Amino acid sequence: MNSHLLKPKTSGMFYPIFIISLCAAFQFYKYVLQIYPSIITEPLMREFDLTGAGLGNLAATFYYSFIVTQFFVGVALDKYNPRWVITLAILSCASGVLIFSQTHNLLLAQISRGLMGVGVAFSTVAYLKLASMWFSPRRYAFIAGLLASASMAGAVFGEAPLAWFMGVFGWRNSLCAVGIAGILLTLLFVFSAKDAPSIANHDAHKHHPSVSFKDIVEVLKNKQNWLLTLYSGLAFSPIAVFGGLWGNPFLQQAYHLTKTQSASLLSLVFIGLGVGSPFIGILSNRFKDRRWMMFVFTLFAGISVFAIIYCHPMPNWLLSFFLFMFGFSLGAYLLVFTIGKEINKAYLTATVIAMINASDAILDAITEPAIGKLLDLGWNGKIVNGVHYFSLQSYHMALSVLPLYLLAAAVILFWVKDKNI
Secondary structure, rough: OOHHHOOOOOOOOOOHHHHHHHHHHHHHHHHHHHHHHHHOOHHHHHHHOOOOOHHHHHHHHOOOOOOHHHHHHHHHHHHHOHHHHHHHHHHHHHHHHHHHHHHHHHHHHHHHHHHHHHHHOOOOHHHHHHHHHHHHHHHHHHHHHHHHHHHHHHHHHOOOHHHHHHHHHHHHHHHHHHHHHHHHHHHHHHOOOOOOOOOOOOHHHHHOOOOOOHHHHHHHHOOOHHHHHHHHHHHHHHHHHHHHHHHHHHHHHHHOHHHHHHHHHHHHHHHHHHHHHHHHHHHHHHHHHHHHHHHHHHHHHHHEEEEEEEEHOOOOOHHHHHHHHHHHHHHHHHHHHHHHHHHHOOHHHHHHHHHHHHHHHHHHHHHHHHHHHHHHHOOOOEOOOOOOOOHHHHHHHHHHHHHHHHHHHHHHHOOOOOOOO
């Protein structure tokens, strides 16, 4: 029997909270790495002589490797010792950002972004996997909702605070410090984390210590898993794309903001996500009908991002409201992981979560460069400070895919079956 399936020696709640906090720190780190290109779009375009599509491709290299890795993440965490798998994943992230901070070569920059994508592919699944092992099922929706709080904190730090550090110390020195922080997190995890037992589903894990090919086929044949996967990608991609790359330059252009101002306002999206996810998780436990709740909140997110893109100028307080509600409403998307966990066998938790989680990266990898390509198509040849200048009309055309994604996600929910109903 694998050591990570042994009867727990640690009693009480302190150690489970400590373990899930380390996983939350990994999720925090993931979003710093995912978000930072949005605040250095101009330096990156100058440094590597990039067009809009080129910048989108550089940023999306993160997602290309993420997608490939995601095919193995769930099985790796279900089959092998999570302690060592997660340690290697964090180390991959830290190595990637350290290389990125020093390179002047575009290919090496792409490879380093790829290393980051390989590592962060494990963060969400690791958190939700260990949450299922250390916490009871009745606490799972709430604990899963807190995942977005860690994501929010990382994304917020990756906006205004990191923009300030880069303004003071330069983007290369700041990213080097981020890489060193990743090395420290790696060491903390490997020396502090113990082999994790399954508390909530100990019997299930005891009888099924490894995942077989037949199990994977069973997961893939379940049509509900595919609906949840498609919903997750369409619902979350607008936040990743808008907050992770194109939202910052758009807000500066449309609302006449400085880089720091736009980064500060954009952080409200992630604050909303962090507040909304656990709140909606609690509501879902109270009212049971998760599907209807996801439908309403997803539609409101679509209305919010539509207003942000097309209803400018508007007062900063109203813009702040829509940015916050955009993120808050999409806190409902995390309920797909709870539904996915409930409709599949307990020992396949990480495999199912990885399948659902992969769709986010696939849509992000397609959408980020696609928006860049649409911006290039509308470019009139104007160059400002050595980089391409995109008009508001170009942004309107390119960003129109985001509310359309959310509308499609809401429609998909009509075919999703919630076990609680």
